[in-house]
Structures are given as structure tokens and as C-alpha cells.
Amino acid sequence: MRKEEKMLLDCDFDNEAKIVHVDTRKIISGKKEYSDIDIILDREVSHTLSLYALKYFESINKKTINNYKIASICGDKIYTSLLLKKNNIANLKTLIAFSAQSARDAITEIGFPCVIKPPVGSWGRMIAKINDMDAAEAILEHKSFIPGNNHSIFYIQEYVEKPGRDIRAFAIEETTICAIYRNSDHWITNTSRGGNATNCQVTGEIQDLCSKASNAIGKGLLAIDLIETDDGLKIVELNHKMEFRNSIDITGVNIPRLTLEYALGQS
């Protein structure tokens, strides 16, 4: 349980609703009906466990937020990029390569520098900026020795020189409720990696782009990462189990409370 989950559990709704913690690790299918639970708000930190838990709860007719469809798309950068491209929503040039050899060709096509990311992962973990073909070959070889499927398909993205920051916008369905700048001298700006958060005014451009993404993926809660480019804002990724501990005070928006009010409104 992270700070976010604790903030959610600490929200007081008097007698209107009770917020309880379901420990995913203790679930055994069919052992419990969860008849006292109307809505499942997914906060499971593991993407794999989250997907199975959502599928399970949906199979026993529980309303889930975010639902399995949204979680499966947002939790996989490949699915996210395909969705954004299909819906003509501004995003970074991305190629998906299905072997190390085709990854080499894709990197050449994107050009240097470029960025390679595991399809599933977060917090800036195991992403790499590739400055030349020597680095590309080294990274592709290293990936070939990492077990599991997450490094045998290759997500390669253009590198954009940022103005020392990117933007994270928080959206409830098509409404952007607040946004922060994530400031850092490093090209990785995640607050979990030392990025400093400051308030970002929600402009019409932010609202418009986030609204398009929300409409494309379906009704739910999103944290949308945006990058400022010479061609305007572009989406880098969509997050469906957003962390917000660093965003409440600086935006003045009670994100956990609005999250739960939204969830309760779906019951």
C-alpha cells in the first residue's frame, strides 16, 4: 500500500460509502462473493496481477475503475501507441519491432538519438536513450539475455529535446482536472526519478488533447504525460493507476477525493 492508497482509504464519506482495501494477493476465485462491494477501484501496483484481478471482478459482475480494457491498453506502451495512432491523436513517432534485427533497422529509421522502452513498465525503469549505433547494438544484445517477453519485442521512439520539463495532466473522463510540470535537468523527468513538480495551468490545448485520448480509450481516470514540441503538445504515454502524492498541494486539487467521488458516481 503506497501513500496514494492510504490517501484514498483515509477519505471520509460519512455514511454514504465505505472505502475498503482488497488485498489482491489474498484473492482465490470463487471463494468470496464480495457482495458488500459495489465498485472496484484498481490500485494494484503489479500490472500482471491488476489485469487478472480486473478480469476476475468483471467476470463476477463487479463494476471496475479503471476497467480491464483501459488497464490493458494503458499498461502496455505498444497498445497505447497503436490506439493513439489509429485515432490520429498527436503522439511521438514510434516503431515497434518484432526481433532484434528489425529493431536495429527501426532504430536506424527513427535516427539518433532515440529512446527504447520495455512495453510494460513504469517509473522510467529500464528505458534507454540511444545516441549511436554502438549503443544500440550493446542494448539490443543486453536485452537478448534478459528473461521474459518484455524485452523480446522492441518499442522504439523518437527522442524530443524537452524544455527541461514535461507535463502530467490528470483527467476524469474527458475533463482535465489539473496538471503539473515535471521539471528535471535529466531527460527522464519522472518524479519517482527526482523530477520536481510544479503547477501547470490547464490550457485549451492540454484539455483538447487529453479529451481526445480519453474519448479514444473509454470512460475512466487517466494521467496523461505530454511533451512540448515545436509542433505542439504530443502524448508520450497514458497511465491508469496514477500516483498523485506530489500533485495535490501544488495544484490545490484533491485528486484522491475527486477519484472516489467519480467512482461512487458510477455505482
Added chain:
Amino acid sequence: MGECPVCGSEIELEDGVRENEIIDCETCGAELEVITLNPLTFEEAPEEQEDWGE
């Protein structure tokens, strides 16, 4: 009062701490999960996995 399973130091928690919350041992810095509140027991927090995140 509980005991850190890593270094054995005694740990006292502030009010409002919940079961399954992750806390840091102030003595050794280990990340601990609160398993029970009464009695107060801890286990080492699960190690971060590759699919963890937002």
C-alpha cells in the same frame, strides 16, 4: 511497538498507520510492510518487480 525483521530495532508507528502500508525502518532503512497492527508486526516489503508502476 514492533520489531524490524531486518535489523531487530524497535519501531513505534504514528497514529493512523494501516495494515499493508509500507514504512521505512529509521534505523536500517529497510522498506517494511505492516502485516498486523495488534500486535504490531512487519515483514520486508516485496521487492519491486518489472511490471510495477502506474
